Amino acid sequence: MRFVDEYRDADTARALSARMADLCEPGRAYAFMEVCGGHTHTIYKHGLEDHLPPEVSLVHGPGCPVCVIPMGRVDDAMHIARQDGVIMTSFGDMMRVPGSHGSFFDANAEGTDIRMVYSPLDSLKIARANPDRRVVFMAIGFETTTPSTALTVLRAAAEGLENFSIFCNHITIVPALRAILDSPDVRLDGFVGPGHVSTVIGCRPYEFIPRDYGKPLVVSGFEPLDILQSIYQLLRQLRDGRCEVENQYTRVVAAEGNPVALAAIDEVLEPRPDFEWRGLGRIPWSAMQVRERFAAFDAERIFAPPGARVADPKACQCGEVLTGVIKPWECRVFGTGCTPETPIGACMVSPEGACAAYYNFGRLRHRGSTSTQRGDDVGSVDPRKADPRKADTRQADPRKAVIRA
Amino acid sequence: MTAAGRGASGVLDRVEAARRRRPKLRDTHITSAHGAGGKATATLVDAVFLEALRNPLLEPLEDAAVFDAGTERLALTTDSFVVTPLFFPGGNIGDLAVNGTVNDLAVAGARPLHLASAVILEEGMDIADLRRIVASMAEAATRAGVSIVTGDTKVVQRGRADGCYITTTGVGLVDPGLRLGASLARPGDVVVVTGPIGDHGITVLLARGELDLSADLRSDTAPLSALTARLLAAVNTPGGDGTRDGGGAPGSGGAPGGGGVRAMRDATRGGVATILNEVAKASGVGVVVDEAAVPVRTEVRGACELLGLDPLYVACEGRMVVIVAPEAVDTALAALRADPLGAQSTVIGRIVDDPPGTVLLNTAFGGTRIVDLLVGDPLPRIC
Structure with a gap:
């Protein structure tokens, strides 16, 4: 399907993955926050983390509007x-x-x-x-x-x-991003910036992030290759010693x-x-x-509604998930007390919520020895895809990647 | 696995243990989620209906109950239809109600014999519309080779029903040696769908006219009984190329009594994803689906992209998921493709032993993810 499939091409992703691996400094861990719930959803729906170098981890941000409604x-x-x-x-x-x-x-x-x-x-x-x-x-x-x-x-x-x-x-x-950056527990190397929000507010409102906090931000589209490319751009900034706001989503987002x-x-x-x-x-x-x-x-x-102020349930760690302090599965009620059927916190409700996305799509990444990386025995159905182990994909021809800066 | 993920390997075990516990019905009122075919429906059925009515025939919760009556083996099924709007491109509630029950019999391996129909009408309904609906029921019954032999009509006050609700009940004959069931899938088996998925669900959604979207789509509602008969004749009976029912081919890894076709399900409410989850759970196996192999019309895909829906969960009314033993796949595909309703049959995945009870998707993008049961209706996303 036009305007969809070209942003989901597995070969391009593998090539990009190889180029990202080259940008990573050996022994350094990189944590990037994807701000939008839409990004979180894309990441899990397409299994995007399978294309990330092991040094790179994603932290899910506060950009799921239903998740942050008290x-x-x-x-x-x-x-x-x-x-x-x-x-x-x-x-x-x-x-x-x-x-x-x-x-x-x-x-x-x-x-x-x-x-x-x-x-x-x-x-x-x-x-x-x-x-x-x-x-x-x-x-x-x-x-x-x-x-x-x-x-x-x-x-x-x-x-x-x-x-x-x-x-x-x-x-x-912007105030939410500032709150996260001011939080003492947060350790981030950069942001995959909001795409749809930026169609409205442009890229300039984020300039305080590199200027005042020294973190790069790349405004990103919502297709899986958009997000991979944005992460690539973040890694490239870090390698080059740059720190700025870049716009990956130029087909939709204007600077102003x-x-x-x-x-x-x-x-x-x-x-x-x-x-x-x-x-x-x-x-x-x-x-x-x-x-x-x-x-x-x-x-x-x-x-004139009463203006109810209700404390979040005690067991709920949505706040720590939303600021990226803990991963969804590190919450003490994840998947046991709090499930999509009986959500305690809103992160488990919306398909954009980090916990729901992780529960519905991503649980399997943490099976330890029986990891289900592609190419293992749970394997792919299509023989053409029989052996795309990560180590091999690194050798894919990087010239095949179509990078639209 | 990302660096931050290490040390979290106990998570899945903890979550799976929680999932294995019998779901508890916490709700005090019926909500729309209970009707969506996902987890909420399953919990309601288990806690209210199965709890009170429990018996060996009901317990497997298959599309139809299969039992002996004298020397014959019968299949019995019933289904209610509450579609809005009553008329949609490709059909209406009438042929839908007949095809739905015919298909529940067909996928149980039965030859449909007779149908009963109960109709609830809302005061004020246009009788011309009712005539059109009943004419469609007659046509669909003829096409499926069944008769509607008994029925009931009730009228409720205006506002107490949505025009017209139809319940159809069907009885069919099953080959006494045939064994089919969602619990018979074995590692190595192959998952087939009989054509593009999601046509019905998206057609009806667009026909409601609330979305200002239009597409050249028709419901796939159709009787599958001829298709299933052709498939079983080729694969599960003597003279067919597949394994003979009653023993399972040596080395096929098959269940005792498993034929070449292990299970058939029509992918209605909850779509293909829900069926595969039922198979995974009932058989204690994993299912791996290859996203690139799943047939979805461009119009359906486009609508799903716009609305934030996943075609794997969208209802079909004329498509089956068939679980086939590996050695019978070619015969099964040939038999299915010889029928116009199965012309686009294709392999979308396979059964594996690990992880049990779970459906995995190898995404077209090159990743892997879980395909879980939905809680209720898929909810459109905000942005």
């Missing part, structure tokens, strides 16, 4: 959903995120009407079709999804829709971002003085709220 905000959303005549709309992977009394799915089983939508604009369709109901969109996400929420509010305002509002939980990536989207956000929303992140705690100026001018579309003003 329980209190889920409880507040349910409070709104329980009000008379409310239809709440939500993105799909928010539906299973646990609040202190179950998820949206559980709330629906007890009588709320919370519906899955693919786009916030779908909420307007529902609002038009149900003039006697009050439709509230559970707005979540980083700068990637914020413009579409803002545009939805602008459209609702233009149409004069009176039965639509948003429960705004939009967050911003998307001014139209930024203007839409700025028209409708403003920075929120304080917001709680699951696992990271309260981070000042890390989220957005509805401007006074659009108060009629602000569910927080209309329904």
Whole structure:
């Protein structure tokens, strides 16, 4: 399939893998954080770590929007959903995120009407079709999804829709990155930077990372070869003694971002003085709220939810996973108390969450002696792929790699 | 393994031990996840239905129960259909309901004989629509060589049903010597699918019209009974090239009584991934799938890419997963490909001994990952 298969070519990956191995300093370990949940998902879905040199490890960052929504905000959303005549709309992977009394799915089983939508604009369709109901969109996400929420509010305002509002939980990536960099436990060599967020905000907001913290960052696309190439670029910077923001995702990301989207956000929303992140705690100026001018579309003003503050369950180590301090499987409840069926923490809920991605796709990497690297006896089905052991792939012809800088 | 991963080798054992414990039903209410065919469905069935109704025929939780009645061996199955929308490209709830039950009999190795049908109608439903649905049931029954011989009709108040729900029940005849089952897979066996996967699920999803997406796709709903009969005749009966049922070929590593075809399952709710997990668990084997070999239409792949779904979990209504003994593969593929419904049959993987109970995917990108059961419906991702 065009525009997909060329970014997933195994031969190119093997060639790139060989070139990465050449860039690694013997005996040095490299830890890179992939910021986005979308990256985490790609890494596990495609088995990308099988192509990494053994010196390189990936740390999963905080960029899974449903993973960082604190329980209190889920409880507040349910409070709104329980009000008379409310239809709440939500993105799909928010539906299973646990609040202190179950998820949206559980709330629906007890009588709320919370519906899955693919786009916030779908909420307007529902609002038009149900003039006697009050439709509230559970707005979540980083700068990637914020413009579409803002545009939805602008459209609702233009149409004069009176039965639509948003429960705004939009967050911003830069304060979260700063919080991670300031955390004393974090040891990172660089960042695989957010791709979709950068389509909106551009590359410049990250310049403080190399400047103030001495870490390189490469804005990366979401196909497996994008991520491999970004890691290659990070290794190349380290070898060359450079430290800067690079853009691997040039086919989509412009250095200055998307001014139209930024203007839409700025028209409708403003920075929120304080917001709680699951696992990271309260981070000042890390989220957005509805401007006074659009108060009629602000569910927080209309329904005045209690502003519940709920401590994360004691056993939950999502915070340490989200900051990369521990790997998912190092959490004491991983895979036993906390599973995708009965998640304790949100990292186990979303397919972008590090724990769920690891549980669903990656568990097998830690079987010790019975490792299932390709080429072992669990082996591949296709005889053409019978023996692609890592050691051999290193010798692949590096000229075959197509590097788009 | 990455450097940080070393020392974590106990994780899988700890997790697997937790997974082996019988899942506990913690929910107090039914949620949509209980209907999605994944882990939540399995837990509900186990904790509520199997717990109360337990008997040896029910226990294997196969598509159909197979039992002796006098000198005959019968297969009995039932299935409810609640599809939205009622009409979609390639079919409607009527032919879907007939084909679904015919297929549950067919993959149990049975020749479908008769069907019963119970219909729940919502007050206000258009009778012209109902006529179209029932006409499709008649056509599908004729195509599958069965008759609908008894039935029931109920009407509920407006708002208490989604137009029309249909339950079909079927009975079929099974060759008394035939043994098939998800527990009969053995290392070395080969995994075959009978055509491109995910057509039905994506067609229905797009037909709901909520996504502003369109594609030239049709549901694959079709009766598989002729295909399974042809396959079993070639592979599992005397005169076929495959192993004869009743002993298993020496050296085939087969189960006692295992024929060339070990198991057949129609890949409906939960898709191919769910079937393979059931086989892995029931047989205590591993399954390795080669992603590049899995047939998926470009339109289905494209829709899945856009929506963040995995075709391996998307429902089919006219495709089977067949587990075949290695020495019978060529005969089985030839038999399947001789039928238009199996023309694109292909090998997608094989059964291995380790890791037991687990499905692995060798990705087209050159990596390896697990293909687990889903908890509930696959949820679209945010970004």
